[in-house]
Amino acid sequence: MTYRAGWIHYTNVAPILDPLVLPPGVTAITGVPTEMNSALLSGRVDIANISAVEFIRHADRLEALPDFSVAVLGAVYSVNLFHTRPLEDLRRVALTAQSSMSVALLEVLLRERGLSPRLERAEGEAEELLASGYDGVLRIGDSALREWYGVAGPLTPERSMTALPNAARGITVTDLAQEWFALTGHPFVFAVWAYRKENPPPAALLQAMREARRQGLGHLADVSARHAAKLGLPERVVQHYLWNFRYHLEAPDRLGLAEFAALAEPGHARLSFGPRPGEPSGLAAQP
Template identity: 50%
Template sequence: MSYRLGFPPYANVAPLVRFLEGEGLEVVHAPPTALNRLLLEGEIGLSLASSFFYLTHQEALGLLPDFSVAVLGPVYSVNLFHKKPLSELRRVALTTESATSVALLKLLLEEAGARPEYRREEGGLELLEAYDGVLLIGDRAIRAYAGLLKALPETPHALPSAFGALEVTDLAMAWFRRTRLPFVFAVWAYRLEDPPPKAVVQALRRARRRGLAQLGEVARGEAERLGVHPALLEHYLWNFRYHLEEPDRLGLKAFAEALGLPFQPSFYSA
């Protein structure tokens, strides 16, 4: 019987899954909201789970202590595209793929003095015809942003955040300005009553080590898949923090506190 692992179908997990090898492992690709459901239902044994989902189900879930998908500063793939200043937003379209990004957006907009009407919508930047802002995540956000660039600057510090009347607010960067901490978008979670075999965790560590060692190759493959410049994807991927180190744990704790939730993780110890 195969052991099922859940991965969202996004470029930022490519360094973790590209070289994953192990006898009896089956990878399930699905959006974070679907993976969260499959994990709780026991359809997958171990999954990259969105932080919001984990924090709201801590009593049922355990964590791998050294895995995360986090950033310190801009993430480039969790973006609010908007036509008005944040404080003036009245109608915002939300991604249907992630509860974490939605929770972070609502927190940031409330602090900016905005309480817009939110609606879950499928689509991309065309939604701006009916909304003041649209929240896009993952590959869709990368493609949308890359499509706005007329040319790739020599340094990522020169990447623009405004395109005429259209502004792009990177939610992870907004979180950093607020807290000076990383933002953790996902963690490896499992049901407490069914921890993963040690061999599965070791296979994940080997895959991550190889993926990070060959990041240029991973970036070129993902750039070709998405139809964007390889240099943009390379910078995107090297910006991530994949090890849930102490700053990341502090960032996750700060997110829990901002949501009014406890932070009492149960870490895998096998």
């Protein structure tokens, strides 16, 4: 029987998915986060790298691979709030419909600051939406990375990525993962690889994913160069962006995930993870 995967193939998972060779009996489709969240929950795919908030919301039905994540400690560069007013003065914020995770994170951060601007669904590039009357725009993924660089760049030989400004031309870019770190001191987990509890992935797929991750991280300069050309960004920018990620769902990441679950979705079922490599099957880790 075919095992079906659903991949959100943004640049941030290129070190895992670019080198991945699916074993026999496994097929894959790709889409944006909300599409793959829906595909997994509806049964159209059996495993997906879904938004962590959807994993939390459906913890009664889903289990996650114990050693795969898309997480950062500090800035992420591709989940950004572009705004023309200070955060405390925001009135209307445009939200993308592509990611429930980023919207949930923004809602938590605003609530923790005691802020309540009007949040509206609207798609488009940040500067276009700001010019149309919004004073805040949430952008995610590869487009958000490009638009951040449009504000923060250019990166010169004598300048490091961490020294780039977060404001120009009247636009400020607030990195939501950096705001989370300032609030909690924990990493932020954007995505996990989840599957329905009754249908875990075959061992051959897990082995192929782990081999692909080793290969991708071991050749990060090559991965970065390839994706920098697609994005129209300097290789240094994309390489820094990729080596910034935490792909192994380690103990600090689980702490951050548990804290986000408590703030964003209190009262949901405890999170369930499959056995780590080398553990007997049937063991579940709890954050």
